[in-house]
Amino acid sequence: MGTTVGTTTGTDVPVDQRLCLALYQASHAMDATYRVLLEGYGLTYPQYTVLSVLRQDGPSPVTGVARRLGLSSNTVSPLLKRLEAQGLLTRRRSVGDERTVLVELTDAGRRLGAEVDDVPAQITAASGLDEGQQAELVGTLHRLSATLREGVERTAPEG
Amino acid sequence: MGTTVGTTTGTDVPVDQRLCLALYQASHAMDATYRVLLEGYGLTYPQYTVLSVLRQDGPSPVTGVARRLGLSSNTVSPLLKRLEAQGLLTRRRSVGDERTVLVELTDAGRRLGAEVDDVPAQITAASGLDEGQQAELVGTLHRLSATLREGVERTAPEG
DNA sequence: CGCGACTCGATCGCGCACGATTGAGTCGTC
């Protein structure tokens, strides 16, 4: 039985060498690393990132948090709900604009945020990359994200 | 904030510059790109990858597919079930070892696999990276994955 | 003032992803 099926054009890129899978596995490995570091705090990685964003940005509308994470309300809303249930943040309608919901850390949220403040440094250490390599990789990934998003936008015309 | 953490005390790493978020967003962007390319075929990105693996490896046990994707049975089993429901593959017990389930593409699966054979090339084009850049990025990400996994293994001693 | 376009956030359904567990099957050792 030949391994060739049909009249392929020879574009048999081995799965192991595909960028998508490399990205996929690296992302999962990162998530697993965060899981280990955060499991004592009852936080997941996305929840941790929300805390970081609120610590850096201060009180923000749901849209603001979502934009920082590259997500939409359908993902962020339940995420914020769970964090609110843990007493780490509050949500209240903005007085100026009744559509927007302002998200703000509670004292407990700020305290927990301070506790896990050094997690990024531990992640950097666990990554085995020095500062320069990490910065370069981050830049490459940001450019890749932008290029891919651009392609998606072009295909799916909005507005 | 008396942070005494070794050399890299950059506790206030802006969220935008964190490797985890860059990885997270690039992975999602990749998924979105695949979604656009595959939506006409009723396939998700993980399903597409399973098809690719089976096309390249031939009939494989569930464990084999899982290892290729870096996943476990709890993720792969339902994934295979959905693909079987679409008539793209079959699952049957191995004759030699009744524990293992052999997964094999059907004719329909092979046909669909051939149809979407050029998707990786389209992805490469959409990424805006030339062959060399892509290969380098893949290498970097594989090393990163390995290093991170190693750290996780060390923390959670199994066996 | 009234109407339509828009924004904001939430909800629903589906498909991953994973920790934990279960149960069937296999093998080594006694």
Next chain:
DNA sequence: GACGACTCAATCGTGCGCGATCGAGTCGCG
């Protein structure tokens, strides 16, 4: 032959992530 350790796959519960949709609130324009 029987027992225990192991392997393989499946299942359950929880938490993302997203397409699609909805309802409330806001604003522009006549």
